[in-house]
Amino acid sequence: MSPLSQTKKAHLQEGIAKGIIWFFVVLTIVILAWIILYVLYRGFVSVNHLHYQVTDATEMVATDPDHPTAPISMIIQRKVRLKDDLTSAELFEMYTKRRQPNWGDITGQNLDVELFALASESEEGAAGAEIILANRENYSKHVTLEKDGKAMIQAVSSTPGGIGFIPSAMVETLPRSVKVVPIRRIAAPVNASVEKIVDNVQIQTIDNDDLQAIFTGKVNNWQEIGGIDLPIRPVAYSKNAGIRGGLLDLILGKKDTILDQGILYVDTPEEFFETIDSLPGAIGMTYWEDVKDIDDRPMLTFDRLEVRQNLDWHYLVEAPARSGKWGGISTIIINTFFLILFTLLFSTPIGVLGAIYMVEYAKQGRVVRILRLGTETLAGIPSIVFGLFGFIFFVDMLGLGIGFISATLTVTMMILPTIIRTSEEALKSVPLSFREGSLALGATKLQTIAKVVVPAATPGILTGIILAVGRTVGETAVLIYTLGSNYELVRGPSSSARVLSLHLYNLFSEAISFDRSFATGAILIFIILLVNYSTTSLIGRLNKKAGK
Amino acid sequence: MKKISMLLVLFLAASFVLFAGGKQESGAAASASQFSGDYAFGGSTTVDPIIQAAIEEWKELYPDVHISYEGVGSSTGIKGIIAGTYSLGAASREPKDGEKAQGVEATHIALDAIAAIVNQSSVSISNISMANLASIYAGDITNWKEVGGPDAPIVVFNRDEASGTYETFEGHVMKKADKEFMASASVTTGNGDMAAKVGSTPYAIGYVGLGFTHEKGVKALTLEGIEPDVKNVYNKSYPVWRYLNVVHIGPLSQAGEVEQAFVDYLLSEDGQDIVEDLDFIRLP
Numbered sequence: 001m002s003p004l005s006q007t008k009k010a011h012l013q014e015g016i017a018k019g020i021i022w023f024f025v026v027l028t029i030v031i032l033a034w035i036i037l038y039v040l041y042r043g044f045v046s047v048n049h050l051h052y053q054v055t056d057a058t059e060m061v062a063t064d065p066d067h068p069t070a071p072i073s074m075i076i077q078r079k080v081r082l083k084d085d086l087t088s089a090e091l092f093e094m095y096t097k098r099r100q101p102n103w104g105d106i107t108g109q110n111l112d113v114e115l116f117a118l119a120s121e122s123e124e125g126a127a128g129a130e131i132i133l134a135n136r137e138n139y140s141k142h143v144t145l146e147k148d149g150k151a152m153i154q155a156v157s158s159t160p161g162g163i164g165f166i167p168s169a170m171v172e173t174l175p176r177s178v179k180v181v182p183i184r185r186i187a188a189p190v191n192a193s194v195e196k197i198v199d200n201v202q203i204q205t206i207d208n209d210d211l212q213a214i215f216t217g218k219v220n221n222w223q224e225i226g227g228i229d230l231p232i233r234p235v236a237y238s239k240n241a242g243i244r245g246g247l248l249d250l251i252l253g254k255k256d257t258i259l260d261q262g263i264l265y266v267d268t269p270e271e272f273f274e275t276i277d278s279l280p281g282a283i284g285m286t287y288w289e290d291v292k293d294i295d296d297r298p299m300l301t302f303d304r305l306e307v308r309q310n311l312d313w314h315y316l317v318e319a320p321a322r323s324g325k326w327g328g329i330s331t332i333i334i335n336t337f338f339l340i341l342f343t344l345l346f347s348t349p350i351g352v353l354g355a356i357y358m359v360e361y362a363k364q365g366r367v368v369r370i371l372r373l374g375t376e377t378l379a380g381i382p383s384i385v386f387g388l389f390g391f392i393f394f395v396d397m398l399g400l401g402i403g404f405i406s407a408t409l410t411v412t413m414m415i416l417p418t419i420i421r422t423s424e425e426a427l428k429s430v431p432l433s434f435r436e437g438s439l440a441l442g443a444t445k446l447q448t449i450a451k452v453v454v455p456a457a458t459p460g461i462l463t464g465i466i467l468a469v470g471r472t473v474g475e476t477a478v479l480i481y482t483l484g485s486n487y488e489l490v491r492g493p494s495s496s497a498r499v500l501s502l503h504l505y506n507l508f509s510e511a512i513s514f515d516r517s518f519a520t521g522a523i524l525i526f527i528i529l530l531v532n533y534s535t536t537s538l539i540g541r542l543n544k545k546a547g548k
Numbered sequence: 549m550k551k552i553s554m555l556l557v558l559f560l561a562a563s564f565v566l567f568a569g570g571k572q573e574s575g576a577a578a579s580a581s582q583f584s585g586d587y588a589f590g591g592s593t594t595v596d597p598i599i600q601a602a603i604e605e606w607k608e609l610y611p612d613v614h615i616s617y618e619g620v621g622s623s624t625g626i627k628g629i630i631a632g633t634y635s636l637g638a639a640s641r642e643p644k645d646g647e648k649a650q651g652v653e654a655t656h657i658a659l660d661a662i663a664a665i666v667n668q669s670s671v672s673i674s675n676i677s678m679a680n681l682a683s684i685y686a687g688d689i690t691n692w693k694e695v696g697g698p699d700a701p702i703v704v705f706n707r708d709e710a711s712g713t714y715e716t717f718e719g720h721v722m723k724k725a726d727k728e729f730m731a732s733a734s735v736t737t738g739n740g741d742m743a744a745k746v747g748s749t750p751y752a753i754g755y756v757g758l759g760f761t762h763e764k765g766v767k768a769l770t771l772e773g774i775e776p777d778v779k780n781v782y783n784k785s786y787p788v789w790r791y792l793n794v795v796h797i798g799p800l801s802q803a804g805e806v807e808q809a810f811v812d813y814l815l816s817e818d819g820q821d822i823v824e825d826l827d828f829i830r831l832p
């Protein structure tokens with residue numbers, strides 16, 4: 001082989017190696033960025049498909065002249081973080097529930113719902129009672145009656161968590177502390193034949209587009225939208241049916257492609273339900289409160305895509321409630337910092353002093369070798385093993401119980417090897433000449449260590465401590481059986497508590513909320529980023545100082 | 549070496565001092581009129597929502613009482629009250645003879661039905677017979693086709709053995725059909741976990757307490773045509789139901805003042821409203 005072709009071959013090899021290395025570099029970066037960005041994205045944006053008994057179309061907004069308007073409009077106090085609208089079913093439940101309802105179920109904030117209604121002597125009061133109670137029940141004992149719209153606005157605006165209703169004509173005069181809530185109240189009852197299971201096929205949820213397609217004649221058979229082979233028979237209120245006559249327009253958004261033939265028009269709710277009950281394949285739109293036998297009547301469920309902001313500052317500053325379903329994570333963040341603080345308080349002196357002993361004082365013989373092997377092994381042991389140890393030793397044998405002190409001590413045990421190992425390496429990397437110089441100047445060994453060796457090794461030691469902090473923040477397995485799951489603020493050494501990672505675990509494993517799991521995950525990522533950033537900048541500054 | 553051992557001794561001593569301080573605090577005596585102090589309860593994950601909600605209501609009544617509740621499972625909770633880790637436990641089953649022998653007694657606080665749930669979007673059946681349900685869990689029926697569903701293998705989810713729901717299901721469904729759980733089912737850690745996994749796994753089946761049947765993506769099956777609901781549990785027509793209990797050592801009157809007041813609260817009108825609010829069944 002000529003020397004030339006050998007060079008060529010070498011070049012080729014070089015090129016291939018470079019290519020492979022670059023490929024893996026890019027792959028790693030892409031994977032890392034993808035994971036972090038995905039968790040952050042899900043942390044900030046919640047995307048959910050939710051199923052409702054009512055369509056997306058909202059009502060009771062007097063400001064939109066195109067939509068049929070109910071005689072009343074629902075209003076809430078602005079402190080209630082309701083993003084868009086409520087359904088009639090939610091209203092009904094709130095106003096009839098035995099216990100005082102809480103906004104937590106709808107908005108996630110831990111705030112009692114303060115219910116107001118207009119006395120039913122007035123026209124609007126009667127209309128409100130009909131719409132909200134659907135003639136099924138009475139107002140619960142938690143509802144306060146107001147005499148007129150003015151008093152209602154006053155009451156709702158001054159009560160946190162307040163909800164009430166006013167005559168729609170008064171919507172223009174609302175103060176800033178009160179806002180109007182649109183209500184979704186159009187349900188789609190169907191003939192029982194539509195929900196039958198034939199050959200393992202049953203209609204699932206549909207959406208507004210499907211409903212529009214049905215009433216504009218674009219879809220003629222249930223098969224086309226996921227149901228069984230059965231012709232669709234749309235039923236609608238005619239223009240003579242008063243306010244219900246406008247439902248068709250509302251759903252179709254004033255499109256003039258309404259099916260002329262094919263739709264069966266009815267004039268009254270009685271006629272409507274008779275038609276639905278007797279006509280196979282029938283579907284119609286009516287108000288939710290018109291449906292008297294709500295539990296037994298076949299009705300279609302509607303799929304709604306809800307995209308919302310997930311993580312906001314409320315989540316950071318509010319205390320959790322109901323296992324984290326409501327409220328925020330303020331106490332849990334503080335607990336996390338307490339855990340970090342106390343583990344460092346225990347582990348740093350022991351770890352650093354231990355490392356100093358092993359490097360500076362101990363005779364480098366068998367004992368030190370065994371010690372070193374021991375710490376190395378401990379550093380590699382899965383954290384759940386430390387959890388087991390902590391549970392048996394601290395919780396059970398020492399009788400410390402599940403709580404803050406047991407967890408702190410167990411985590412201390414777990415991160416000690418990390419701190420010892422990194423501190424040892426940092427101390428070892430201080431050149432021997434530093435020590436010799438110091439000793440030659442007449443300093444004692446202790447002075448040499450305190451004034452020369454440890455300062456020179458500080459960046460390395462700090463790195464070890466920060467690594468330990470990172471491990472503490474991210475640790476779950478150790479804490480499940482030593483720290484407990486109480487989500488209140490930690491109150492003493494023996495009180496059970498919850499930290500961010502455990503909270504995430506609980507939210508996820510108890511299926512409390514995926515959105516909240518991701519929000520908590522995002523916070524965890526932020527904390528780790530913060531810790532890492534402050535370390536690099538701190539070490540950078542220390543190195544600079546040493547360099548000077 | 550000497551220094552290290554000195555350090556270790558110092559460290560242990562320090563932790564003991566801390567520990568002693570903690571005990572003093574939690575031992576603060578409760579006066580009859582105004583309770584205070586730290587209390588640790590623990591047990592069933594099924595009862596968890598009821599207890600957590602009651603604890604939060606109590607915060608307003610007795611701001612000085614701090615109760616924590618650990619959802620560790622009925623059996624672990626009962627072990628905890630025997631060991632003294634918890635001063636009050638909660639169990640979604642009755643105490644067993646062995647546990648009764650150690651002084652464990654139970655007080656009913658609610659009823660609960662256990663419903664078989666399936667993945668809503670993939671499993672089309674809505675009713676199942678007791679015998680078929682037992683056969684699915686015994687591993688004798690492995691395809692949905694055999695019970696009138698789609699032609700697809702059944703993905704079976706079971707609970708861990710510490711779970712009271714597991715034992716109730718075993719007693720009411722498996723034992724009646726004289727069958728045993730198959731070993732190969734995936735194990736879930738709680739009702740919520742079960743509902744989440746069944747809701748997200750195509751062709752999955754599982755079982756949960758009534759309060760969890762409305763979770764995303766799951767559908768509750770009727771058993772022998774009988775719907776799992778309050779009415780059918782009261783009239784005893786729905787077969788798989790159980791009492792939810794709080795458990796304590798000895799009679800309730802010996803469980804401690806705060807514990808007794810807490811259970812009294814659960815049994816009061818307000819407490820039973822919480823039970824109903826969380827989709828469990830109030831005591832008749």
